Amino acid sequence: MEKTFKITAQEGLHARPSAILVNAVGAFTSTMEIVHNDRAVNLKSIMSVMTLGVKTGDVVTIRVQGDDAEQALAKITEVLTQENVAIEA
Amino acid sequence: MNKLQGIGVSEGIVIAKTYLLVEPDLTVQKQAIEDGEAEKARLQQAIAQAKEELQHIHTETLAKLGEQEAAIFSAHLLVLQDPALEMEIHQKIAAGMNVEYALVEASDMFVQLFESMDDAYMQERAADIRDVSRRILAKLLQVELPNLAAINEEVIIVADDLTPSMTVQLNKQYVRGFVTNIGGRTSHSAILARTLEIPAVVGVTGATNAIASKQTIILDGNSGEVILNPTEEQMAQYEQLQQQLIEQQQALVKYKQLPSVDQDGYAVELAGNIGKPEDVQKVLDNGGDGIGLFRTEFLYMDRADYPTEEEQFEAYKAVLQQMGDKPTVVRTLDIGGDKELPYLQLPHELNPFLGYRAIRICLDNPNLFDVQLRALLRASVYGNLKVMFPMIATIEEFREAKQRLLDVKAQLIAEGIAVADYIEIGLMIEVPSAAVIADLFAKEADFLSIGTNDLIQYTFAADRMNEKVAYLYQPYHPAILRLVKTIIDAAHANDCWVGMCGEMAGDPIAIPILLAMGLDEFSMSATSIVSRRAQLAQLSKQQLQAHIPTLLPLQRLQKSSSTYVKHCYNSASNKLDEMLTCSVFFCMSTFRLAEMLNGTYDTSCFDIAS
Numbered sequence: 001m002e003k004t005f006k007i008t009a010q011e012g013l014h015a016r017p018s019a020i021l022v023n024a025v026g027a028f029t030s031t032m033e034i035v036h037n038d039r040a041v042n043l044k045s046i047m048s049v050m051t052l053g054v055k056t057g058d059v060v061t062i063r064v065q066g067d068d069a070e071q072a073l074a075k076i077t078e079v080l081t082q083e084n085v086a087i088e089a
Numbered sequence: 090m091n092k093l094q095g096i097g098v099s100e101g102i103v104i105a106k107t108y109l110l111v112e113p114d115l116t117v118q119k120q121a122i123e124d125g126e127a128e129k130a131r132l133q134q135a136i137a138q139a140k141e142e143l144q145h146i147h148t149e150t151l152a153k154l155g156e157q158e159a160a161i162f163s164a165h166l167l168v169l170q171d172p173a174l175e176m177e178i179h180q181k182i183a184a185g186m187n188v189e190y191a192l193v194e195a196s197d198m199f200v201q202l203f204e205s206m207d208d209a210y211m212q213e214r215a216a217d218i219r220d221v222s223r224r225i226l227a228k229l230l231q232v233e234l235p236n237l238a239a240i241n242e243e244v245i246i247v248a249d250d251l252t253p254s255m256t257v258q259l260n261k262q263y264v265r266g267f268v269t270n271i272g273g274r275t276s277h278s279a280i281l282a283r284t285l286e287i288p289a290v291v292g293v294t295g296a297t298n299a300i301a302s303k304q305t306i307i308l309d310g311n312s313g314e315v316i317l318n319p320t321e322e323q324m325a326q327y328e329q330l331q332q333q334l335i336e337q338q339q340a341l342v343k344y345k346q347l348p349s350v351d352q353d354g355y356a357v358e359l360a361g362n363i364g365k366p367e368d369v370q371k372v373l374d375n376g377g378d379g380i381g382l383f384r385t386e387f388l389y390m391d392r393a394d395y396p397t398e399e400e401q402f403e404a405y406k407a408v409l410q411q412m413g414d415k416p417t418v419v420r421t422l423d424i425g426g427d428k429e430l431p432y433l434q435l436p437h438e439l440n441p442f443l444g445y446r447a448i449r450i451c452l453d454n455p456n457l458f459d460v461q462l463r464a465l466l467r468a469s470v471y472g473n474l475k476v477m478f479p480m481i482a483t484i485e486e487f488r489e490a491k492q493r494l495l496d497v498k499a500q501l502i503a504e505g506i507a508v509a510d511y512i513e514i515g516l517m518i519e520v521p522s523a524a525v526i527a528d529l530f531a532k533e534a535d536f537l538s539i540g541t542n543d544l545i546q547y548t549f550a551a552d553r554m555n556e557k558v559a560y561l562y563q564p565y566h567p568a569i570l571r572l573v574k575t576i577i578d579a580a581h582a583n584d585c586w587v588g589m590c591g592e593m594a595g596d597p598i599a600i601p602i603l604l605a606m607g608l609d610e611f612s613m614s615a616t617s618i619v620s621r622r623a624q625l626a627q628l629s630k631q632q633l634q635a636h637i638p639t640l641l642p643l644q645r646l647q648k649s650s651s652t653y654v655k656h657c658y659n660s661a662s663n664k665l666d667e668m669l670t671c672s673v674f675f676c677m678s679t680f681r682l683a684e685m686l687n688g689t690y691d692t693s694c695f696d697i698a699s
Contacts (some may be wrong), residue, residue: 011432014210015164015217016393022167045173046164047218051202053211 002063003073005086013054015046017085022046024079030066059089091320093300095293097313098274099282100616102331103266104324108240109302110248113232115223117189128188132178135188135228140169142224142236149238153260157392161217164393168221174199189229196222213431240264245308247300251278261285266308268296268315274592275542275553282310283614284368290315292556344622345376351604355630358416359622361615362590366407371615376622379416379473381538381612382590383408385461386424394432395457401464409472416473418538418588418612420517421461421490423447423479427554433457442543442552447480452489462497469509477515477538482522484529490516491533517590518576519543527576531583538612539576541591545569564593570602571641577606588612597624602640605633 009017025032025043032043036058041048043062054060064072080086122128147162168174174195181191196218203215227234237246237259245266246259265287267278272291282289288310300306300317307316307327316323349359360381361372372380388396388404396404409417424430425446438444451458465476478490491514501508518524519540530537541564546553548568551561563569573589580587588610593599595613600621603611607630613621 011210011394011434014393014432015214016160019164019167042173045171046167047171047199047203048173050211050214051199051206053206053208 001069001073002061003077004059004061004089005080006089007054007056007058007060007086009085010056012056012058013049013052015050017083018046018049020079020083020085021076022049024075025072028066028068028072030064030069030072032062032064032072035061035063091317093293093296093315093317095268095290095296095313095315096273097310098279098291099287099289099310101288101310102327102334103245103288103308104305104319104327104331105243105245105265107247107300107302107304107306108244109297109300110235110237110246111297113227113234115226115230115232117193117226117230119190120187121185122182122187125182128182129179131229132188132192135225136169138228139224140166143169146236146238160393165217165221168218169225189226192222192225192229209434209436210431245306247296249297250276251281266310267291268293268300268308270294270296273554273556273559283616284364286616341619341623344619344626347622347626349378349622349625351625351628351630353629353631357604357608357625358588358610359618359625360416360588360610360612361618362612363408363615366404368615369408369411373411375615375618377615377618379418380408380412381418381588381610383417383419384423385420386422386428389422389424389430390428395460398460398464401461402467405465405468406471409468409474412472414473416475418475418477418515419465420477420479421448421458422451425450442546448478448486448490449480452486455493458493459497462494463501466498466501466508466512467506469512470507474509475513475515475536477517477536479517479540480520481516482520484526484533487516487530487533519547521548521572524572524576528579528583531580531585534585536585537576537580537587539573539587539589539591541569541589541593544572544591548572564596564599567641573603574606574637574641577608581607586610595621597621600624601628601633604628604630605637
């Protein structure tokens with residue numbers, strides 16, 4: 001399953017917003033990817049997420065596959081919205 | 090010789106063991122391996138150990154310094170456990186490479202990836218990856234990395250230089266002094282030492298090679314001497330000196346409570362410079378009449394993101410509340426130059442000191458500027474706030490900045506938020522163009538504050554951090570003295586008060602001259618206030634000002650006479666009375682000083698134009 005978000009964090013996916021995202025998914029067993037401009041990387045890797053160079057206003061897709069995919073995606077949505085990192089696009 | 094000579098940048102004498110802050114050798118060789126699983130197991134173990142260490146540092150930093158400073162280490166923890174990094178290393182091990190080399194190659198790949206990104210902030214993150222990688226590597230090689238946070242006994246830190254990120258980790262309770270290979274009076278370690286009130290000697294070439302770890306040394310922050318393996322005689326001598334200094338300090342205590350007046354009762358303001366709300370207490374403890382410079386950029390530094398309006402408001406409120414009615418001059422964001430802000434993503438410049446910095450950035454980024462102005466104005470009801478803008482070069486810049494502040498104020502009032510009725514607005518005079526037209530600024534500002542550190546380097550077109558041109562950093566040069574006088578006269582002619590917040594304002598040699606010229610406010614390190622007030626009490630503005638006309642035509646004050654005066658001053662600097670007399674005499678009659686110290690007129694020391 002997947003969901004699309006628009007990044008609202010002023011600085012884009014810098015260390016703080018990326019850390020929020022990576023920390024949120026650490027406990028889930030599903031595999032997950034974040035896709036930006038046709039590049040897909042492991043969402044659990046902070047370095048990979050940051051090297052996407054996502055800027056504010058950019059749209060990213062998060063793909064999750066696995067047993068706890070649904071819960072993981074719900075958690076991601078909750079955290080991104082609460083911490084003002086992104087909104088559902 | 091068991092003596093090293095450097096530049097004493099923070100007063101005091103300390104005798105203690107050294108803590109040598111040098112990087113261990115972390116070079117690794119590429120080796121073929123047979124047992125890949127064993128290498129992977131070593132990696133797991135090293136990561137686990139590094140994780141434990143980082144968690145410890147994170148917890149300590151969080152407890153001692155707060156969430157912002159600790160954030161960097163929680164980011165490091167994520168990098169440490171990054172599955173992409175681990176996968177890269179595993180692949181290299183599977184191809185027959187030893188774990189150490191695999192780690193270096195894998196992290197180098199990420200470092201290059203970050204460095205090639207089109208974003209200054211991301212380029213800087215390469216340093217974080219290097220930092221994490223060397224932490225794992227140290228575990229693999231079983232060598233200790235210097236861990237400043239782990240220091241738990243009194244030490245003198247010996248290092249090449251101290252960076253702001255290193256000092257974040259310092260346990261200030263145990264650090265008794267600094268010795269560094271490089272640096273000058275205005276380098277970060279010097280400023281930090283004065284803030285912490287600990288002795289420091291910088292610019293000791295080769296200190297980290299000459300000094301061993303855990304060696305007892307004597308550090309004299311007045312003379313700039315570092316004594317290795319002191320003899321019993323030297324120990325006794327310095328312990329006595331130390332005692333004298335303590336006694337002098339005690340003799341000065343009474344000046345904490347006294348007003349800042351010269352011997353005729355002429356009053357000035359002796360204020361403190363601060364960088365953080367925590368520094369306020371030191372200004373009050375030292376009897377400061379106010380705060381002449383609150384450097385707000387420290388709120389923005391060592392963090393991953395802009396401080397919010399709320400965070401800034403709390404910081405400004407804390408300072409203003411503690412200061413009460415005492416004047417508190419807050420300088421708006423002065424970033425750029427040597428102070429970088431990674432998340433602002435400024436491009437690298439060839440001449441950062443002449444580039445996009447301070448008010449230039451703020452006027453160009455109204456969102457950034459307005460947040461600070463809102464926070465300041467909201468805090469204004471808690472004390473006696475005065476706002477000043479840095480790096481103003483033209484009247485238009487000042488008008489624009491002032492207008493923004495007034496607009497934000499009007500907006501707050503419209504929102505029903507309380508703001509102080511009248512807030513004095515001023516500017517730093519640190520760009521020569523502004524100094525020359527100080528009269529025009531004085532007509533539109535409530536006050537001027539002379540920032541000598543930048544004014545001197547801009548006037549001489551000489552980078553103050555560049556040792557090769559350090560001879561051009563001449564505070565007592567007639568070019569500077571004339572500029573300062575121009576600014577003070579222009580301000581007074583337009584009912585504007587004038588202060589100074591650079592190094593020069595706390596310099597005992599400069600104080601008599603500045604007093605004579607009519608400077609209203611002297612803002613300095615909090616720890617200097619009491620002794621400068623004692624000095625002031627022995628000076629007479631009225632008598633001194635008669636000598637200003639003699640002083641200004643001097644042709645090469647710095648090159649000859651002022652180095653001479655400085656020499657005399659330094660050699661007398663352990664004796665307070667002589668120290669004060671020196672500076673008094675310097676101004677009362679430049680010739681008489683030579684006479685006093687030599688018993689003759691040594692006119693070759695002075696070049697007189699006429």
